[in-house]
Amino acid sequence: ISKTLDGELVRGATASWTVVVTNNGPSRATQVTVDDIIPTGLEFTGAAGLNGANWTCTTRSRGVVACLFDGTME
Numbered sequence: 177i178s179k180t181l182d183g184e185l186v187r188g189a190t191a192s193w194t195v196v197v198t199n200n201g202p203s204r205a206t207q208v209t210v211d212d213i214i215p216t217g218l219e220f221t222g223a224a225g226l227n228g229a230n231w232t233c234t235t236r237s238r239g240v241v242a243c244l245f246d247g248t249m250e
Contacts, residue, residue: 199249208245
């Protein structure tokens with residue numbers, strides 16, 4: 177898993193991160209869940225999968241977002 181800030185943080189503006197999840201095998205992975213800690217002072221507003229990836233993300237607790245991948249990672 178890698179997480180990269182897209183651009184820079186600006187007070188009062190929306191910030192975006194790219195989180196890349198990779199299955200290094202040797203087996204396929206299903207029901208993959210990723211928990212991400214949101215830095216203090218920021219608020220989770222949504223997420224979208226790239227290239228048709230179907231991720232569902234919810235706020236699990238203050239500052240923690242849980243994302244579930246609906247599919248199989250090769």
